[in-house]
Amino acid sequence: MAKHPRSPEIQALHSALENEGVKYALASFVDIHGVSKAKAVPLAHIDQMLRGSELYTGAALDGVPQAISDEEVSARPDPSSATVLPWNPEVVWFASDLYHQGQPFEACARGILKRQLAKAAEMGFTFNLGVETEFFILREGEDGRPVPASPRDTLAKPCYDVEGLLDSYPLVDELVQAMNKLGWDVYSFDHEDANGQFETDFMYANALTTADRVTFFRMMVRELAKKHGFFASFMPKPFANRTGSGAHYNMSLADHETGANLFEDDHDPRGCGLSALGYQFTAGILRHARAIAAVIAPTVNSYKRLVRKGSMSGFTWAPVYVCYGNNNRTNMMRIPLGGGRVECRAADISGNFYLGAAMMLAAGLEGIREGLDPGAPNTENMYQLPTAELKARGIELLPRNLEEAVDAFEADPLSEEVMGPLMFRTYADFKRQEWLDYHSHVSDWERNRYLRLF
Structure with missing residues (x-):
């Protein structure tokens, strides 16, 4: 690749990273699961990397839709996302957008979110x-099964x-300090x-920055846990008798000029404490909630979390119905005390946060454009509301499994509008196959129940 003179900005970035002792850079993008993928580039070649020198065969990855014969996609890092790895300061990570034949790649998850942010x-x-x-x-544990650290x-x-x-404390402190x-x-x-379960809460930011950070966060927690002799899991519901791991989306819109x-x-x-705009945004999400579920609760296991009780003695704290309310945690959409934001409680930690944020935002903006109203807030324990009352209020269930969610995703025009035709078809087909693979698997539960029953 021909040499180009470095701009002052790139030279400043190179010098700053070199002074920190960085040797290598990762031009990172995500697969369909939101997992970071990258090539490592020596710091001396950072200028070429920032122009998209690193090429990738999408067909080698889950949900980067390319045929093996297609021209590769390239990763173009966002310089503002430079993140030196806390556990290995010789490496810097960049969130990147995928390009194809010199143009933004239609099915790039980060690009999908950026398109919705531009509409906002x-x-x-x-x-x-x-x-x-x-x-x-x-x-x-001694029997090979996972147990709390x-x-x-x-x-x-x-x-x-x-x-x-x-x-x-040693692990959690290192994580928080990082x-x-x-x-x-x-x-x-x-x-x-749940036993072995933790939560960290950090300040909100614009949605692109937050999606970048959560993507990096999952990688960081895994690496730090390994350093301490443990492993981190972002499986939504590892244990049937314990609560699962959510990833509640706390959302608000600010004035693009003033930040208000x-x-x-x-x-x-x-x-x-919520404005009319906030209620309209909420109503848009409720309208498309069943389709959105396929993206924010994207695994077979996700729907083991979205139940009232299951095999637990108490409630799961996870939503079951498409509804909203005040500070009441039994709603899918909650308005926390103080107002000023809305919280979606159906999302779990296994998602692709670029795609999840894009779907949420698109639905909320539709609610604003059409002036939708979600009705009165639900203040009761929604787990205990009689079926007749739910029906009278027009409240429906969230999908009960991944198949129902994919059906809703495919049936909702918003999905293809947000994802684009290529990612829409890729996402639906990948998740439907995931369901079929699960559905055809014979589990230990089935053998234990049926093998000698008849």
């Missing part, structure tokens, strides 16, 4: 997003357990409701 900007909005990151820290983490109700948190060094501003972390929060309203007549 045309309407005068900035889309702000915060994600509550839940995950498990586990080790292999701490042997003392055995309480029946371990939520907010201080001993469980302090037992994992996040803060990266400028993410962690404001809370805790032991969550457009979802705040101290005089909200419904008493939730």
Whole structure:
């Protein structure tokens, strides 16, 4: 590749990274699962890398739709996303957009989100997003089965357990310190409701930055857990008798010019502190909730989380119905105390956050354009509301399994509008095959129940 003179900006970036001791750069993009993929490039070649020198065969990856005979896609890093790896400061990671034949690749997940952000900007909005990151820290037990990292983490109700948190302090502290060094501003972390489960909460940002950060976060937690002799899991529901790992989307729109929060309203007549714009946004998401579920709850296992109780003794804290309410956590869409934002509780930590944010934003913007109204907020325990009352309110169930979600995704015109024809078809086909593979698998549960029954 011919040499080009470095711009002052690239030279400054190169010098800053070199001064930090960085040797290699990763031009990272994601597959259909939102997992980071990259080639490593020596820092001396960063200028070529930023222009898209690194080529990839999409056919070698899940959900990067290319035939093996197609021209490769190239990754073009976003310089503003440069993130030096806290566990290996000789390497810098860049979030990248995929290009094909010199043009943005239609099926690039990051590009799909950027298209929706551009539509929001045309309407005068900035889309702000915060994600509550839940995950498990586990080790292999004596029988090879996963158990909590701490042997003392055995309480029946371990939520907010201080001993469980302090037992994992060396790892959790290293994680939080790394996040803060990266400028993410962690404001809370805790032991969550399942044994071995933790949550970190850090400041919201524009949706593209947040999606980049959560993508990097999952990679970082895995690497730090391995360093401490454990492994991290982002499986939505590893244990049937415990709560699963959500990734609640906390969303608001800001004025694109002033940055003012457009979802705040101290005089909200419904008493939730949310503006008319916020209610319209919420109504749009509710309209498309069943299709969105295929993207924010994207695995077979996701729907083991979206149940009232299952094999648990108490409620799961995960939503079951397409509904919204005030601070009530039994709704899919919740307006937290203080208002000014809306929270989607159906999302889990296994998703591709670029695609999930794109679907959420597109649905919310439709609600604003059409002036939709979600009706009165639901304040009751929705798990216990009688079926007749749910029907009277027009409240439907979220999909009960991945097949139902994919059916809804395919039937909703919004899906193809957001994803584009290529990713729409790729996503639906990949997830339907995932369901078929699961459905045809004979499990231990089936053998234990039926092998000697008849």
